[in-house]
Amino acid sequence: MILPGANHGTESMKQCRRNRIRLWSAAGLSHALSLLLASTLMAEGLDYAVEPSTGYALSGHDPLSYFIGGRPRSGDPSIEYRWDGAVWVFVNEGNRDAFVTDPDVYAPQFTGCDPQALAEGYATTGNPMIFAIIDSRLYLFHSEVNRFLFLSNPSLLLEDARANARTFNCWRG
Structure with missing residues (x-):
């Protein structure tokens, strides 16, 4: 009631x-x-897939190992070089010296951002274990799926990634 x-x-x-x-x-x-x-x-920016616990670029992998052995190899912390705001470690002094001579050749493109994500209009850090070398340049990918999609048409997607890279501060230049 x-x-x-x-x-x-x-x-x-x-x-x-x-x-x-x-x-x-x-x-x-x-x-x-x-x-x-x-x-x-x-x-x-998303700087070179820096490992938060160590502060090493590429999560502590030698950037030249991708080109020389076709796979990432852990660098020796006693052989390091500071470049572009990151600490890079190397397997040996020869690799470090080559990197010092021309770091832009060996450092991942887009400061380690995933080019597929950039092509789609967003930024994410690439995983140093998921990579591709295209035209003698190293690219890191967030996932195997992104790597697969990117490799389906890299020239077109690189164009889109470059167009978006500055927006997300994933560009050196």
Whole structure:
């Protein structure tokens, strides 16, 4: 039975609305913080697949090993070189010296960003274990799927990746 003039849950409805506003505000703040973090990462760039725990580029793999042995090999931390804001480690001094002579030849293109992702209009760091060498340049991919898709038409996709690379700060030049 509904009594005239009774509160019939009006206060609880007001409380519900206040809670909903608080939740949406919290969600909005969380989303804004996520966007801020993402824009900060984009502003800093995705630098050469640096391993957070060691700080080494290519997660500690020798960049020349991709070209010489066709596979990534772990570098020796006692043989390092600092270049372009990253620490690079090498299997031997000869590899380090070759890198020092012309680092642009051996460093991954797009500062280690996945070219397939760039071609699609977003940036993600490549995985040093998933790579391809195209026209004597090293490219890292986020996934095997991205590598497969990219290799289906690299010349066209490279053009798209280059067009987007500056937007995501994945470009040296």
